[in-house]
Amino acid sequence: MISERKKKILAAVIDEYVRTAEPVGSKAIASKAGLGCSSATIRNELAELVSLGYLEQPHTSAGRVPTPMGYRMYVNELMEKQRLSLEETEDINRRMNQKLRELDDTISDVSRLASQLTDYPALALTTRTAVTIKRFDIIYVDANTFIIVVMLSDNTVKNKLVKLPVSVDQKLVQRLSALFNSGFTGITEEAVTPLLINSTERAADDTMGVTSVIAAFAIEVLTEAQTPTASISGENRLLSQPEFRDPDKAHRLMGYLSGGGYILPPNESMDAAGEIKVLIGPENVAEELKDSSVVIATYDAGDNTKGMIGVVGPTRMDYSAVAAKLSILAAGLSRRLGSGEAPPEGMHNKLIIKGDTGNE
Amino acid sequence: MISERKKKILAAVIDEYVRTAEPVGSKAIASKAGLGCSSATIRNELAELVSLGYLEQPHTSAGRVPTPMGYRMYVNELMEKQRLSLEETEDINRRMNQKLRELDDTISDVSRLASQLTDYPALALTTRTAVTIKRFDIIYVDANTFIIVVMLSDNTVKNKLVKLPVSVDQKLVQRLSALFNSGFTGITEEAVTPLLINSTERAADDTMGVTSVIAAFAIEVLTEAQTPTASISGENRLLSQPEFRDPDKAHRLMGYLSGGGYILPPNESMDAAGEIKVLIGPENVAEELKDSSVVIATYDAGDNTKGMIGVVGPTRMDYSAVAAKLSILAAGLSRRLGSGEAPPEGMHNKLIIKGDTGNE
């Protein structure tokens, strides 16, 4: 266990370091933190915090800098769960309200918003599982052309224009429309078997292979709907961070991010919605992120739609503020994407912060 | 007029400078360019090229660097119109073939591809004008719900799920579907007048305001289809350029770009498809681009669909290679987006390079 005073000092070091990006010395802490003792005392404590592994010195005669372990301690126990002022919260919600259209647009809008709010690169991801088709329609345009319209279990609608090299009878299209609407609705992608397709083809008396075209579209739509959509915004904001003044370093990370780099540890699924996850420096799996930090909020929009929204930055990050903002964004997404209409606002979900507490 | 030898020397300076990013001296040129004269002669010529304004010296005892005017001369007259090898051309076409889905996806895929090929940030933009509705369908789902499906003049299909707070008779929906299909097809957005909406409402005997909902969607679709779509990729590639080693400078430009900064001079419209436009340094209108260059290829995909694809980089840019690659991309887009099916490959459009020849 670590003494109360050490905690206060550690917190003070981190706060100051986050603010200034410079190693912080004993004097600065003595004058700032409200603990009534001199810089010499602080020096002793600091030395111990170094040997405990929470802080380190760039070199013998410099101030102290938090280690990842120090940040971890800070995030887990020390940091005051920041609550944004009411205005800030309302501002975020207002800005989110303006931006609600199609899911795919929403996801990129929200990542852009997250980046704007935090001034770090932001990244949003949505996954849907167990999507089924709710309704199937085929609109006959002309003998070679028809439009397939599919309504999915999450009430999104997809369509496709199909042009065939051969002429098709309108009656056949009608029969197929009916058959698909009864046979292909309510089932998941795996249930679309060749067997099912074959029997549909026979039932429709389809000799021209139209059935398989439509079935292919059904599979495509289901697959696509279940393919995670991701969006990254504001990579350039990395450049305003002093730790990325080295263009090579910045380039490496930005390249990784815009290449769709995976942020989440693969084993950790996005279950617990409403939680905030913090990954500090070496806790990240990706080599490119080993000296950066990631803060992620997950949300659950119902209909098997889940997602995360997160930001990436240097380990010297204002975890508290970022977590608070992401939390509001995630809660907003859960509400809005979920029920279609927004429940009463103003309630944030509570800020449960969780991280990789494992060995380090 | 400028002597033949000066042209050769200027071209040599630019080639070398583009390659190395270092001021180039008389000796390097003497040994490289195949004109049989000594470095002293070259020095004299260089001095004249400086006073003519094509070159400049960073400081008295340094080599020469091209001015924007020098680049302009190079692009207009000196540069050999580079033809890519057959393999390269085929490679690009192949990679383009893999990426053809929805228009919105295509546009971002192609900008990504352009960025990969040139190693500069790339930007693509598509505009459509005079879009009309070709076909109008309304699918009745239940008493409160229906799906509007609209097929546009460029054969894209849009849909929307509408939920009403009131119950609607299926007959009314059918009547509206027919009315819209006759009254709202083949007309542009401006032709959708309140008058037309009103008369449709009366003709359908609609007392529940459904007509206006559908009309609103029609307007929305037409507006959206005519809103230019833009996409930027590979901003981070800027960081590999020596002239953007200064993070602040890089940040400024990247911020401008990802903020959807306008690249084209507003007065110049995207008419002449197949042309390549080069804007060098101060020829750009945007303050943020005054010391960068932009190369743009335009394409015409028929159906009033036009667009551009371009890259942004330092004025020290391999204009020739970039122009050649963009040209192939633009030609590919014209072919593919246009007719729906690709005409014979292997023909590039010719490389007409045009730029701001005005005062400078």
Place this chain on the structure above:
DNA sequence: ATTAGCACTCGAAAGGAAAGAGTGCCAACA
């Protein structure tokens, strides 16, 4: 246990010298 004091360390900043690339110009030359 805390604190004042002080010698010590080490990086960052400032100054200066040397190196080197490249020019400009002059005088010789074809």
Place this chain on the structure above:
DNA sequence: TGTTGGCACTCTTTCCTTTCGAGTGCTAAT
């Protein structure tokens, strides 16, 4: 008249040394 070798000159880049100062660690006093 255009070209060339030669050479002094200029200016940046690099490297070394010195100085400066922030911050420490330790000791002795409280």
